[in-house]
Amino acid sequence: MSKRLFTNLSLAVAVCYALLIATGGAVRLTGSGLGCADWPTCSAGHLIASDSFHPLVEFSNRMVTVAVSVVTVVTFLASFYRNPRSRKLILLTGIIFAGLAGQVVVGGLLVLTKLNPYLVALHFLLTIGILVVAIFLFHLSRQAKTYKKTPLVTSEIINLTRLLLLVLTAVTAAGTMVTGSGPHAGGKGAQRVPISFRDMAELHADLVLFLAGLTVALWFLVKQARVAGSIQKRSMKLVEIVGLQGVIGYTQYFLHDQTGLVEIHMIGVASLWVFLFWFYLQLYSYQPFGDAESHRLANTGSEALVNSGNN
DSSP, X not given: OOHHHHHHHHHHHHHHHHHHHHHHHHHHXXXXXXXXXXXXXXXXXXXXXXXXXXXXXXXXXXXXXXXXXXHHHHHHHHXXXXXXOOHHHHHHHHHHHHHHHHHHHHHHHHHHTTOOHHHHHHHHXXXXXXXXXXXXXXXXXXXXXXXXXXXXXOHHHHHHHHHHHHHHHHHHHHHHHHHHHSSOOXXXXXXXXXXXXXXXXXXXXXXXXXXXXXXXXXXXXXXXHTOOHHHHHHHHHHHHHHHHHHHHHHHHHHXXXXXXXXXXXXXXXXXXXXXXXXXXHTTEEEEETTOHHHHHHHHXXXXXXXXXXXX
């Protein structure tokens, strides 16, 4: 299989998991989580959904899951036939395949436990995790089989970006608990997290403010280091995305978790993960081994940037 075709498959995996987040949110927000009361069939003796709203919404999400499964399995098998073959890509597709298996198990348990809120949170976090791995897979699929990874910025910028990823993990986890204690149970009679919705929302908001502060600090550090213009633009865009997410989140809270805003907020979370992780990956250059001149230029450029940031 050609490198280009495998890269397209990798991109398809990432897109499919992003779509799964959007459709999964629609299921929860419309209260269709138990629209299909059985698993893996929709209802006892019926594989497909009946002609009514909630079963159709839940069944549509299951069909997206089927499409995601097919793309994941095809990409995993294709990694063994990619030319040139790469152990890193095989490992990443294997992780995504294992994540898919985990998603299937958790999805089945969700139905059997009548939407246990902790399993709902785990289901969402697992999807985010797989999406990030898929982005990494797409990124590496575009590189040569062997390459030299060279930082384009100072170590302070790289470490601060890593900290941002950790804080975003905490923000996302807290967000799932906000939803788990809020009004959108996902289905009639589903249990809730036994914590005050207001308390969880305030904790989540505090973490978001910390994230926003770190994002502004990153933008300032990037600007002061005078790195490449493309990295400066991405850091500014990151500030804008975090700010927009914050505005949506606060508006959502004061409007008592209005359904449409919650869906937009969930899509925004996935978008923020994609953008921040992609920003981190672009802090390095990836030069193929064997191109001595490219290595020399990359090293010279990175050293100049690091020195300028330290001065």
